[in-house]
Amino acid sequence: MAEIVLGAAFVLIFLAIVFGIIRLVIGPDTVDRVVAIDLLTIIAIAVIALLAHIANRYIYLDVALVYGLLSFLGVLAVARFLEKGF
Amino acid sequence: MIVLLTILLCAGILISGLLAVQLDNLVSAVISAGLASLFAAVVYVVLAAPDVAMTEASIGSGLSTMIFLYAIRKTRNGD
Numbered sequence: 313m314a315e316i317v318l319g320a321a322f323v324l325i326f327l328a329i330v331f332g333i334i335r336l337v338i339g340p341d342t343v344d345r346v347v348a349i350d351l352l353t354i355i356a357i358a359v360i361a362l363l364a365h366i367a368n369r370y371i372y373l374d375v376a377l378v379y380g381l382l383s384f385l386g387v388l389a390v391a392r393f394l395e396k397g398f
Numbered sequence: 399m400i401v402l403l404t405i406l407l408c409a410g411i412l413i414s415g416l417l418a419v420q421l422d423n424l425v426s427a428v429i430s431a432g433l434a435s436l437f438a439a440v441v442y443v444v445l446a447a448p449d450v451a452m453t454e455a456s457i458g459s460g461l462s463t464m465i466f467l468y469a470i471r472k473t474r475n476g477d
Contacts, residue, residue, distance in 0.1 A: 329410065342425050393425065
């Protein structure tokens with residue numbers, strides 16, 4: 313059962329990364345690329361959590377924690393820059 | 399499966415690096431460069447180096463993007 317769930321998670325993450333990269337490449341506007349990079353950051357957090365489960369080393373979850381905090385700050389900084397230039 | 403995922407992440411590093419060079423809009427190029435270091439951090443986790451991944455995520459993806467945006471704002475007039 314757990315193997316099926318992990319395989320499904322791998323497939324879904326794979327497709328999500330592919331679609332996120334496609335949106336990043338063809339996105340005509342800067343805002344589209346900002347949304348794409350936010351999506352890819354959240355997918356990266358999922359990848360790190362999945363690797364922590366597979367490798368059975370839960371110190372990896374700290375990396376995912378730092379990642380979540382910093383991606384929020386990065387997207388916030390870019391949004392503020394696009395709105396009124398810092 | 400991890401091998402396939404690693405190959406996809408390395409292709410993502412390559413694509414975002416090419417986009418960072420090719421794009422005309424400066425903000426989009428900076429965002430693409432941040433994405434390259436984001437994927438690099440995940441690859442570092444695959445290579446069992448979580449401390450390197452944490453440093454890459456905080457400096458490469460967070461701090462350098464903000465510093466680049468600050469520099470773009472400073473040089474927007476004269477370009």
